[in-house]
Amino acid sequence: EPEVTQTPSHQVTQMGQEVILRCVPISNHLYFYWYRQILGQKVEFLVSFYNNEISEKSEIFDDQFSVERPDGSNFTLKIRSTKLEDSAMYFCASSPRPNEKLFFGSGTQLSVL
């Protein structure tokens, strides 16, 4: 079964550094999403993306965050200057049509020291 692939599985960075989290969505999907989950808390929406544009973003997704689809297969989340509170598991997801069932990757655990 096709799956969403995320790399790296773990990322450790120093506060203030930039990080890029990478995702390869399922190949025929057109809608892409980032979610995050702080340890012990709920899964939180960050951003949705379609046709090279952001469709919706949450309050968490401030100017420190950006998303990009640099080529036909990758979907990235960049955090420009990481904060301690950015430490979380970040999940990428994709869907073939808007708001239909989302397929999630296994996540990138980001630790900001």
Place this chain on the structure above:
Amino acid sequence: DAKTTQPPSMDCAEGRAANLPCNHSTISGNEYVYWYRQIHSQGPQYIIHGLKNNETNEMASLIITEDRKSSTLILPHATLRDTAVYYCIVRVLSGSARQLTFGSGTQLTVLP
């Protein structure tokens, strides 16, 4: 999207049916009921969704009451691997990609 209410936790014996309830009394006519689960901090996994008719797939069955104010997810023969947090989410199928709002869900523990 309408608010949902789920019990925080449930236990089920292995091999028995697990029945997970969800209350969504403020659901509107164009909102679907979705179920996802999350196994131990893995990415959420889609299970099933429905509008008003009961639905069944290879993973589970979804029973929606006639007034659509509540639903039940049924795992017919629960296994230890079904231990997870189960999320009931109500949302419209709109033309733009909108967020899926996860609540606290129900922690299902399947006991040997």
